[in-house]
Amino acid sequence: NTTVYNFGGGAVNDDPRAKDKTITGGKGSNLTEMAEIGLPVPPGFTITTEECVKYLAGGSDFSEALRSDVAAALQHIETAVGKSLGDNDDPLLVSVRSGARVSMPGMMDTVLNLGLNDATVQGLAKVSGDERFAWDSYRRFIQMYSDVVLEVDHGLFEEALEIAKEDKGFYNDTEMEAEDWQALVSEYKAIVEQELGKPFPQDVSHQLWGAIAAVFDSWDSDRAKVYRRLNDIPAGWGTAVNVQAMVFGNMGDTSATGVAFTRDPATGEKAYYGEWLVNAQGEDVVAGIRTPQYLTKAAREKAGAKPLSMEEAMPAAYAELAEVFELLEKHYRDMQDIEFTVQDGKLWMLQTRSGKRTAKAALKMAVDMAGEGLIDEKEAILRVDPMALDQLLHPTLDPKAHRDILTTGLPASPGAASGTIVLDADKAEQMSNAGEKVILCRVETSPEDIHGMHAAQGILTARGGMTSHAAVVARGMGRPCVSGASAVSIDMTSRRLRIGNRELKEGDTLTLDGATGQVMAGTVATIEPEMAGDFGTLMEWADKYRRMRVRTNAETPNDCRMARQFGAEGIGLCRTEHMFFDAGRISAVREMILAESEQGRRDALAKLLPEQRSDFREIFEVMVGLPCTIRLLDPPLHEFLPHGDAEFAELAKVTGHDVDHLKRRAGELHEFNPMLGHRGCRLGITYPEIYEMQARAIFEAACDVAKASGEAPVPEVMVPLVATKRELEILRALIDRTAKEVFAEQGTEIDYLVGTMIELPRAALMADKIAEEARFFSFGTNDLTQTTLGVSRDDSARFLAPYTDQGIFERDPFVSLDIEGVGQLVELAAERGRATRPDIKLGICGEHGGDPASIEFCDKVGLDYVSASPYRVPIARLAAAQSSL
Numbered sequence: 085n086t087t088v089y090n091f092g093g094g095a096v097n098d099d100p101r102a103k104d105k106t107i108t109g110g111k112g113s114n115l116t117e118m119a120e121i122g123l124p125v126p127p128g129f130t131i132t133t134e135e136c137v138k139y140l141a142g143g144s145d146f147s148e149a150l151r152s153d154v155a156a157a158l159q160h161i162e163t164a165v166g167k168s169l170g171d172n173d174d175p176l177l178v179s180v181r182s183g184a185r186v187s188m189p190g191m192m193d194t195v196l197n198l199g200l201n202d203a204t205v206q207g208l209a210k211v212s213g214d215e216r217f218a219w220d221s222y223r224r225f226i227q228m229y230s231d232v233v234l235e236v237d238h239g240l241f242e243e244a245l246e247i248a249k250e251d252k253g254f255y256n257d258t259e260m261e262a263e264d265w266q267a268l269v270s271e272y273k274a275i276v277e278q279e280l281g282k283p284f285p286q287d288v289s290h291q292l293w294g295a296i297a298a299v300f301d302s303w304d305s306d307r308a309k310v311y312r313r314l315n316d317i318p319a320g321w322g323t324a325v326n327v328q329a330m331v332f333g334n335m336g337d338t339s340a341t342g343v344a345f346t347r348d349p350a351t352g353e354k355a356y357y358g359e360w361l362v363n364a365q366g367e368d369v370v371a372g373i374r375t376p377q378y379l380t381k382a383a384r385e386k387a388g389a390k391p392l393s394m395e396e397a398m399p400a401a402y403a404e405l406a407e408v409f410e411l412l413e414k415h416y417r418d419m420q421d422i423e424f425t426v427q428d429g430k431l432w433m434l435q436t437r438s439g440k441r442t443a444k445a446a447l448k449m450a451v452d453m454a455g456e457g458l459i460d461e462k463e464a465i466l467r468v469d470p471m472a473l474d475q476l477l478h479p480t481l482d483p484k485a486h487r488d489i490l491t492t493g494l495p496a497s498p499g500a501a502s503g504t505i506v507l508d509a510d511k512a513e514q515m516s517n518a519g520e521k522v523i524l525c526r527v528e529t530s531p532e533d534i535h536g537m538h539a540a541q542g543i544l545t546a547r548g549g550m551t552s553h554a555a556v557v558a559r560g561m562g563r564p565c566v567s568g569a570s571a572v573s574i575d576m577t578s579r580r581l582r583i584g585n586r587e588l589k590e591g592d593t594l595t596l597d598g599a600t601g602q603v604m605a606g607t608v609a610t611i612e613p614e615m616a617g618d619f620g621t622l623m624e625w626a627d628k629y630r631r632m633r634v635r636t637n638a639e640t641p642n643d644c645r646m647a648r649q650f651g652a653e654g655i656g657l658c659r660t661e662h663m664f665f666d667a668g669r670i671s672a673v674r675e676m677i678l679a680e681s682e683q684g685r686r687d688a689l690a691k692l693l694p695e696q697r698s699d700f701r702e703i704f705e706v707m708v709g710l711p712c713t714i715r716l717l718d719p720p721l722h723e724f725l726p727h728g729d730a731e732f733a734e735l736a737k738v739t740g741h742d743v744d745h746l747k748r749r750a751g752e753l754h755e756f757n758p759m760l761g762h763r764g765c766r767l768g769i770t771y772p773e774i775y776e777m778q779a780r781a782i783f784e785a786a787c788d789v790a791k792a793s794g795e796a797p798v799p800e801v802m803v804p805l806v807a808t809k810r811e812l813e814i815l816r817a818l819i820d821r822t823a824k825e826v827f828a829e830q831g832t833e834i835d836y837l838v839g840t841m842i843e844l845p846r847a848a849l850m851a852d853k854i855a856e857e858a859r860f861f862s863f864g865t866n867d868l869t870q871t872t873l874g875v876s877r878d879d880s881a882r883f884l885a886p887y888t889d890q891g892i893f894e895r896d897p898f899v900s901l902d903i904e905g906v907g908q909l910v911e912l913a914a915e916r917g918r919a920t921r922p923d924i925k926l927g928i929c930g931e932h933g934g935d936p937a938s939i940e941f942c943d944k945v946g947l948d949y950v951s952a953s954p955y956r957v958p959i960a961r962l963a964a965a966q967s968s969l
């Protein structure tokens with residue numbers, strides 16, 4: 085295999101490797117492709133990524149093959165341009181740029197104007213007829229080469245330039261004359277000699293190999309390593325090196341340079357978008373030394389800017405550029421991000437690649453391009469990152485607004501919220517009722533905070549992971565939430581809040597970004613979500629191609645309504661304990677939990693029955709015609725026991741017991757490990773009257789709705805935290821018996837299913853036996869992750885970060901399913917369940933049901949549906965469709 089591929093200048097590439105990004109990198113393969121479709125690309129060559137990998141592994145040595153291939157390739161450029169590198173009369177200048185498989189903006193090195201030295205600069209001045217241009221190019225080269233290759237502090241050069249301008253009383257670089265640049269070149273060379281103890285290299289071949297080595301080495305620079313880690317780019321890829329004849333945008337007023345997108349990367353609008361500068365070299369546009377100008381007349385007029393657009397100032401070159409835009413979009417069938425240069429009126433293309441874009445733009449472009457026939461529906465579906473939809477469904481922070489970031493916690497529930505800091509739920513509710521926007525800040529949240537969470541614009545907690553109470557509830561309600569922000573400490577006595585070294589008090593304003601976990605001081609401007617036509621169109625297409633159904637995790641009629649708007653096809657998990665979080669009800673639940681006799685419990689349950697029945701009735705009404713999985717009570721006790729004196733006093737009032745008695749009883753119920761304690765079906769086994777009441781409420785409500793509407797809901801009654809077949813057998817008998825009683829009383833019958841959650845490893849292993857009693861399984865992957873990994877879901881945030889940093893887990897296993905571990909249990913349980921009962925319904929209702937990678941896995945193992953919190957329903961629909969394609 086050759087080590088180098090030529091492009092442009094009439095080069096012909098039969099070898100498919102030339103256009104293979106893994107070999108010639110993104111930039112190299114696209115330059116080759118552009119040249120092939122007839123676009124004006126300055127001639128050049130690409131050194132393969134393989135050579136980079138060899139060089140880095142082999143002690144920074146170039147192979148003989150590479151040396152001779154580069155020599156031949158250099159001749160290709162020289163012949164095409166008609167100039168030679170190092171020719172004192174008419175020198176060829178080249179650029180040397182990195183180009184990895186994927187773009188790593190700004191991460192690796194570039195050298196421009198290579199080939200200049202004390203002799204060739206004179207030749208350049210003569211042939212160009214422009215002394216100033218020649219000396220300006222030389223000083224740019226020394227500065228860049230010294231920085232990138234020789235590693236001389238670039239600050240020294242900038243300082244020298246500043247002093248030179250000051251001495252002359254100049255403000256702009258453009259005021260510098262030829263002799264000013266020439267003088268600066270001498271100074272630059274002196275700086276190099278002083279720093280390195282040897283002169284700036286005059287040998288052009290030495291310059292070239294130095295630059296190639298620097299680009300190779302930059303693959304292993306610290307910043308490139310960090311970028312790779314953040315973007316999951318393997319270290320073994322290496323970078324290609326592109327050596328290309330220079331074209332000059334800085335040869336006077338008929339020359340220019342610019343960057344452009346074929347569509348607006350922020351909005352997706354089908355309008356060219358870009359910036360350009362007359363008489364400038366590429367880095368001037370990005371460096372912000374001069375303010376770049378608008379590309380099109382329309383954009384300039386819209387912004388009310390004065391300096392002429394390229395369309396107006398260079399109509400011929402602009403017309404050619406516009407043609408290139410069209411050609412490139414047709415060829416790549418995607419929005420392109422382009423670099424170009426105009427040298428003396430002639431357009432040259434220096435780069436093209438698929439442009440980065442906002443979620444909104446991605447959506448619009450996908451739908452538009454399908455409409456234009458550029459791509460088909462399937463391709464459009466694949467073009468949008470499901471997680472990016474999150475940005476579209478919640479108000480988001482204005483990307484242009486300033487952020488005073490205090491700390492970053494876990495991005496527990498997306499969306500942006502600003503409001504007044506409030507430290508308790510009651511106050512949050514009062515202030516919200518008075519029309520104020522509040523942010524509820526708590527160490528952690530518990531069920532009695534629910535009204536405050538609902539009243540708040542957003543929730544901040546110091547403790548708790550992505551599946552903590554606050555996170556789950558906030559996502560369900562669509563409230564932005566940052567959880568586990570461990571830099572936050574709250575002092576309830578002084579009602580102050582310390583974040584890092586900043587102190588805030590109740591009443592100050594705070595902004596949360598639930599999508600990034602950022603916590604900011606003050607108010608940051610937001611932009612409203614747009615559920616416009618494109619969104620609906622893409623969702624419609626997604627629905628056409630997906631196999632899996634998408635349900636929602638919801639327990640209030642409001643959430644159900646919202647989820648239906650988002651396209652939910654049923655309820656996959658109604659956590660009934662959440663229905664008791666309402667202020668008025670929690671006392672009855674506590675009364676029930678703290679009761680010492682069956683009668684005591686039955687008295688409390690009698691108060692809860694009518695409430696449950698009307699809850700279920702409302703939900704069945706909203707979800708008419710759709711399946712509804714109602715999970716029987718699964719309260720980790722620590723979430724429900726009263727805490728402070730006030731709560732005990734309140735409970736004493738309700739129950740008639742004295743506070744001491746209640747405290748003693750709560751003490752008896754205290755558990756060391758509540759997540760592994762008296763919860764789930766264990767509660768139903770020990771206190772059957774609880775599940776009996778719930779089953780009764782479900783069936784009575786279903787009969788009511790059936791009678792009233794003529795359409796009977798199909799409740800799926802789900803038993804949580806089952807480990808053995810026998811547990812389910814006992815509880816199923818209880819549910820069936822209750823159903824029979826209710827149907828007899830009501831004089832009507834409805835269909836229903838009894839099934840179980842699979843959320844303990846033993847349940848997964850025993851799935852064949854359990855399936856004898858279960859008509860459906862729903863994988864509770866929150867608990868299944870917790871119990872399989874032996875990692876507490878409420879505490880993991882405190883210690884899991886180093887695990888993902890060090891790659892022990894690729895992602896937080898409570899966010900994205902640990903497919904190779906926990907996934908095995910899901911797959912095995914699905915197989916064993918089906919072996920016993922081929923038509924068993926299979927779904928997932930852990931938080932993973934809203935995570936695209938986990939959804940793809942669920943599709944592959946043949947689950948019938950995923951269930952996600954309402955705002956994640958569209959994400960799940962799109963992810964399920966992508967998985968089917």
Ligand code: PEP
Nearest residue numbers: 843864865866867929930
């Ligand atoms: C689960 O464990 O995955 C589940 C859905 O139940 P919960 O989160 O309510 O424990």
Ligand code: MG
Nearest residue numbers: 843864866867
């Ligand atoms: Mg669970």
